[in-house]
Amino acid sequence: MDTVIFWYALATVMLFLKMVAISVFQGQQRFKFKSYKAPEDARAVGVAPAADELPQVQRAARAWLNDLENIPAFWALGWVYIVVDASPLVGPWLFMIFTGARIVHTWCHINALQPWRALAFFAGLLMLLVMSVMILMAIL
Numbered sequence: 732m733d734t735v736i737f738w739y740a741l742a743t744v745m746l747f748l749k750m751v752a753i754s755v756f757q758g759q760q761r762f763k764f765k766s767y768k769a770p771e772d773a774r775a776v777g778v779a780p781a782a783d784e785l786p787q788v789q790r791a792a793r794a795w796l797n798d799l800e801n802i803p804a805f806w807a808l809g810w811v812y813i814v815v816d817a818s819p820l821v822g823p824w825l826f827m828i829f830t831g832a833r834i835v836h837t838w839c840h841i842n843a844l845q846p847w848r849a850l851a852f853f854a855g856l857l858m859l860l861v862m863s864v865m866i867l868m869a870i871l
Contacts, residue, residue, distance in 0.1 A: 738823035739809045742830040746802050749834055750795065756841065757791045787841065794840035798833065801855060805829055808862045817862075817869040825865070829858035 760766075766781045766788075767773040773780040784792070805826075812822055832855035839848035 733813075733819075735813055735819045735822040738826045739813060742809070742826040743806065745830050746798075746805070746833060749837060750798055750802070753791050753795050753798070753837060753841075757788045760785055760787050760791075790841050790843065794837045797836070797840065797852075801833065801859075804859055805833075805855075805862075808859055808866065811866055812862050812869075815866055815869040817865040821861075821865060825858045825862050829855050832858065 761772070764785055765776060765778050766785050767776065767778065768781050768784050770780045783789075809822075809826060812825075832851045836848055836851035836855065839845070839851055
């Protein structure tokens with residue numbers, strides 16, 4: 732198997748599992764505190780609907796939304812990176828640093844850790860920008 736494809740596939744699976752973990756975390760928090768905003772969920776466990784989501788659930792939701800702004804760009808750029816045969820030595824590093832940065836970003840987002848959250852965000856963004864440059868270098 733091509734090494735760049737291997738690292739892209741590994742990063743893709745890791746990012747997917749990270750996103751699943753956010754959903755599991757939200758469910759665990761709702762269950763732990765018996766706090767459900769959706770009336771049908773509250774009714775299913777025999778409690779009154781909560782007026783608002785728990786703060787930790789809100790933080791996880793914001794981390795999830797941030798993933799939806801960044802991870803699809805990674806998937807698209809990563810695939811193009813492979814298709815245009817950009818640097819096979821640099822690609823795995825870009826993919827894994829991006830993935831690590833997204834994991835750290837989520838952890839920091841849920842735990843309200845600044846400036847680490849911002850640094851992780853910008854590390855991931857930098858990897859996307861470098862991927863873009865490497866793609867352009869490969870096609871021009």
